[in-house]
Amino acid sequence: MPSSVVHAGFALLLAAGLLKGAYDRPALAVVLFVIVLPEVDSLMGPVMPGAHRTVGHNFVLPAAAGLLLYYDTRLRGTSLLRERFADRGVKIAWVALFAHVFAHIFLDWAHLEGVNALWPLHDEFFRLEGEILLSTADGFVQTFIDIELDPDTGERTVDAGSTGTTESVHVNNPVEPDSPENLVDAEEIDRRFPIAQRGWRLYLILIGVFAVVARRFQSDPPADEA
Template identity: 60%
Template sequence: MPSTVVHAGFALLLAAGLLKGAYDRRTLAILLVVVTLPEADTLVGPWMDGAHRALLHNLTIPILAGIVVYWDTCYRERSWLRERFGGGGIRVAWVVLFVHVFAHILLDYAHLEGINVFYPVYDRFFRLEGELLVSTADGVIQTFVEFETNPETGEQTADVGAVGTTADTHVANPVELSEDPEPDDPILLPIAERGWELYLALTGLFVLIARRLQNRDSE
């Protein structure tokens, strides 16, 4: 699975494109804390079945957070966020929320058993798996969502990558390895298990250094 280093590298890349004029140390510190926070659900694993990739790896939390930010900034007579941090603080809040979803939650959605998308409202893991291509023989082919028809009842169902629930789904992690560890189980400090992961992490670090040097030259 993508390590915390990979998530952080991807977050720095997204932030570089979205935080124009606010790519400072304080903002980046907040961003990296929020992006890496979901990994804390591994610590609950020994006491809660399926906690990793469910408790903090879901879309329920960012959806609720987005509703709160929108309500505070658009409907309240006096916005707490605007009064405390100004208009720039509101932009940072939305960027941090966006990066949290795309640099961590949805990145894990495409690996191993995926994530428990709407936990605890709906306890079901989903993973993004399939392919989308254009074939000279079969035209457009996509297998991310597959439809099946029951030959006996004629009922049509859609397979969107459902895996299991917290009761029967375990995503191996450094705190909880698999019951029968295999050579590719996570080690204590995973950094990059694939070439593209190392590439992404190093690119994020390069962008961070480049932006800092650019800001220094402009001062």
């Protein structure tokens, strides 16, 4: 699975492009904190089966946070966030939420058993897996969502990459490197803290760091002379 370092590298790349007018070390620190926060759900594994990729890895809580942020900054007469941190704080909050969804949840959605996308409203893991292509023989083809029609009953079934529920899915992590039943009989537990398990993941880390360093050495264009 993508490590927290990979998520952070992607987040740094997004922050470099989105934090216009608010790009500095405190802003980056906020974005990185929000990025690694979902991994806390791995600590809940011993007391809640299937907690990893569930509690902190879903689309329901970010959607709720987005609605709350929109209400506070756009609909309320006085925004608590803007009153406390000005427009800069509002921008950082939106960028952090965007990075959380696209640099963390979406990446994990496409790896291993996916994420428990609709938890706590619905307990089911989904993995984003498939392809989209144009074929000279078959035309437009997509396999991310599989729709089947039973010729006998006419019943339509839709499979969006379901992989199971919290009762059947276990995603290995440093706290629980193997399924709980296997850990009981294990003579030696190998806890691995991944950094970059694929070449593209190392590339993503390096390009994120490069973007931050490059922004540091950029200067503002000279002002136009009257």
